[in-house]
Amino acid sequence: MSVEQRPALVGLAQESIARGSKSFRTASRLFDRETRERAWLLYGWCRACDDIADGQDHGGTMQATGDPMARLADIRARTERALAGQAGLDDPAFAGGALVAAECKIPRRYMDDLIEGFALDAQGWRPQTEDDLLRYCYHVAGAVGCMMAIVMGVAPDDEATLDRACDLGLAFQLANISRDVAEDAAGGRCYLPADWLIEAGIDPADPMAAEQRPALAAVTGRVAAMAARYEDSARHGTPKLPFRSAWAVLAAAGIYGGIARKVAADPQEALRRRLFTSKAEKLGWLLRAGTQAGRRTSLYSPAPRDPSLWNRPRQSARISEA
Template sequence: MTRAALVETARLSIARGSQSFAMASRLFDQPTREKAWLLYSWCRKCDDIADGQDHGGARSEVTDPATGIAKIRDLTALALAGQPTGDPAFDAIGQVARETAMPHAFIDDLITGFAMDSADWSPRTENDLLTYCYHVAGVVGCMMAVVMGVAPDDEATLDRACDLGLAFQLANIARDISEDDAVGRCYLPMDWLVEADIPPGEHMRPHYRGRLADMAWWLANMVGDYEASARVGAAKLPFRSRWAVLAAAGIYGDIARRVDALDQAAWDSRVVISKGRKLGWVLKAMGQAVQPAPSFGRDGLWTRPRLSQS
């Protein structure tokens, strides 16, 4: 496929798979927007293979997860070697890699995240949780930073980009506790459940809702810290990229804040952010993008592995 055809296929993928990301991506300049779409299409396809989904829809049983992960690794390696794969989503990651200085270690780290999901992995400790969040989302923040022009050796800015991905994933985990439980998954650390005296697999029972709400409160506070850190890093980006990042940060931060505000009712139905609220964040973020960078240190926050350690 030509580059233009790959971009168009990727545009259709993001429009179908994530309205929030599609909206935020339109704030980028065209070259950045197109590379972001290409990266998204590969991420979406890999995630769907690992989870037995179609653009993030209902999960189906994956009978041979190891084969799916092997397919992801093989097709990705082929694309990174500059060879056509027969699948536009995988050709897209090859295109992005050629157009940017994308470290292949980031791509490998994300594939590790897909493998963790396909193996129904669950965390024992908070550090396990954050390590998982890095592999499925924090590293995507790093990859998007490279797409937006951040140098791969700018560790400080990449740390902040990773923090945004961590905030996104922690917000998703807080929102999706019930949905994950329905398919036999739990991303709440076992240590937290033990401390709350909740038996394994029982956290969605009605009489544990109060304790579950306490965990959601803690997750929301974590989201707030990582979101605040990411806002500092956004100041290093070009204006339109900064605007997009700040809008996405506000939208996903609202997911966690809404879960926290709903308390025990947070999982009665899926928490969504209205289109009007999203547009409000787009306007608010434009103002934030021209303000001086906020001050927020990273002391006490989890730090991603360096490229040399990946």
């Protein structure tokens, strides 16, 4: 990729985030220009991988994917080609991902770990335990949190701050899972731990059965409550960030965390319709996050991380073959 192509790649990545995530687009506006552009480039690569894996166009309803292993191979091949400097405007999302990885010196392990999450889905993997659930959340979101922290200037060897960044990714994915139980079931997927379902008297093969809805709502609320714990932990990493980055992170935490809070407040409703944060709620969190960012060193002291929280792997993790 030539330097001259960078503005075009950034522009296409900006279009991608505008189409794919209103919440993340809103929060990204708070970054300084350089960080904002790099965040868009990283998002564009992650979004493209996700769309290829799920047969989507910037999110939305999952489609039948035909040969999921072929789609996984495509993701890996295009990422490898881009990281080797062989992609440009012919494959802008992947070229943009390689560009931001080079600019920020993002360790390759995090990109590999994200792709491992797509491998799990391609193989029809399902979580059996809470640990399985959190490990999956790491692969599809926690690794992204680590990469985003590095984009914001966190050193790749600052493990304590990367743990907090991972926690935010876990919180976002847990919120997604709690919100999308019905949608996932319609697509033939279930990310609720099988042992939780069995404990609640729910058949893991048919969790949306009408007679099981009250019990399923309770399990859904349990996932949303987990999201809140990881969101709270993530906030304690913001004192290490520049003001504008902390503002963006706290805004995203509030906006996305609002989804989990709505699910926790009424999990039965979450099974009936897709919950979201309104424009007014987003604006409220933008304003509130600015105040929180200004006071972050007093609000979110760098206390030791709760030892009962799940710990991310310290080196590249492959579990799809386990």
